[in-house]
Amino acid sequence: MPQRVRGVIAPGKGAPVRIETVVVPDPGPGEAVVRVQACGVCHTDLHYREGGINDDFPFLLGHEAAGIVETVGAGVTEVAPGDFVILNWRAVCGQCRACRRGRPQYCFNTHNAGQKMTLEDGTELSPALGIGAFVEKTLVAAGQCTKVDPAASPAAAGLLGCGVMAGLGAAMNTGNVSRGDTVAVIGCGGVGNAAVMGARLAGAARIIAVDIDDNKLATALRLGATHSVNSRSTDPVEAVRELTGGNGADVVIEAVGRPETYKQAFYARDLAGTVVLVGVPTPEMTLELPLLDVFGRGGSLKSSWYGDCLPSRDFPMLIDLYLQGRLDLDAFVSETIPLDGVEEAFARMQKGEVLRSVVVF
Structure with a gap:
């Protein structure tokens, strides 16, 4: 049954973001619903808000995220409910010319969830980088979920999803x-x-x-x-x-x-x-x-491109280094903020006052 949750929406070019009710459908084949625990505020989200990526408004912002898999659709084997995962925007297809040549880090056919999250009136949302994680729960392709050690702090781990990994x-x-x-x-x-x-x-x-x-x-x-x-x-x-x-x-x-x-x-x-x-x-x-x-x-x-990373290879390895004290991901978390603090976090980011503000649910 579809769920209704709160999320941060960019309604139009240059307009301040706002919190809206987001309808998250049940996961279909190859999809997963993830309960977001933390999501970093990245410059890319600001680019989306300013229309610097494309004009497919309204956007559901947020993409540097970690959380818990809640439900999965048919055919999903790589993750299961209860897994702690970092979300990524390189869901490797395994079939394109890069993948067939043994270079999946350059996958040319990465994919997202097939279904759309919407506003309550049915307006389809464009999730930032195919993720959309300034929201209590999000729908993604299962390949966008990379399972890592749950001992890691969600606020730190989620930053591997984009900027820190890059x-x-x-x-x-x-x-x-x-x-x-x-x-x-x-x-x-x-x-x-x-x-x-x-x-x-x-x-x-x-x-x-x-x-x-x-x-x-x-x-x-x-x-x-x-x-x-x-x-x-x-x-x-x-x-x-x-x-x-x-x-x-x-x-x-x-x-x-x-x-x-x-x-x-x-x-x-x-x-x-x-x-x-x-x-x-x-x-x-x-x-x-x-x-x-x-x-x-x-x-x-x-x-x-995305640090030429292969999430399934790099995320678990980097989280292990973090837990060993050899990679200080916590140093990138300048502050933790609530969901309604994203607009102010954009301003602090533009002034260079923070490395990362992180929304914590």
Whole structure:
């Protein structure tokens, strides 16, 4: 029988979010209903509210979530009622050309629940990243549920569902940071600081954090950066070169998503080095680089999709590291808030006052 729960809705472009009653249908084949315990407030949710993703309003916001599987539909075997899960937006299909080639982390046919959650008047909702988790219970594809150790804090674990995984994976998966590497991270919000932590886990010898905010740089130093550069007052390219013997970094991770900072990343890397773009640009942005420089500097220019993660592989491993005290996910939880605090959390996020606000149910 369909359930009625409270959820955070973005009704139209730029309009403040509001709490509405959401109708959650019983799970169909391949689907699951999850009782959400915690969900992080991510920049992507703000992009949805501002119409920066698409215009399929109204949106049911929220996607960095952890919770308990309540019911499952026919044919679901990977999770069962009572399982503690992190929700993900890469439900691997197993059939596309990437999956068939043994690269499921690049699955080109990820899927969501087939049914729609609605408002009470029947208006269909578009769930953010196919999840929609600023809600007491949500309907997802069962493949979007990754079972992990229930000893983990839901507020911390849920952040692996998007931003923290994107940053960790940009360093560990996409950038292939290795022991002894030098790494620069441009942009030290939640994703960038997760990249700092990922570089540290991977064994980087030198990690240079770059930002215009001294508070964010201080956080980066706490999370594993060895050096910091305030690019408001210092040329970041010259600073990175100076800190790397005049060479540039082996891996530069751009976690802002702007042409200006991408160019900084491009020129701050060593010859044959790697640039990883994990910051999300907006549709109107363009990039111009001298093609001779692209050729002459060699190396790799890579984009990181969701940290190139495979949730079934990476989430349990990272939760184990968290429970061992080797991965401080709690450091990303700046505050916990109620469901009706999302709009105010957006404002604090835009001001750079928090790494993550987390809605706790």
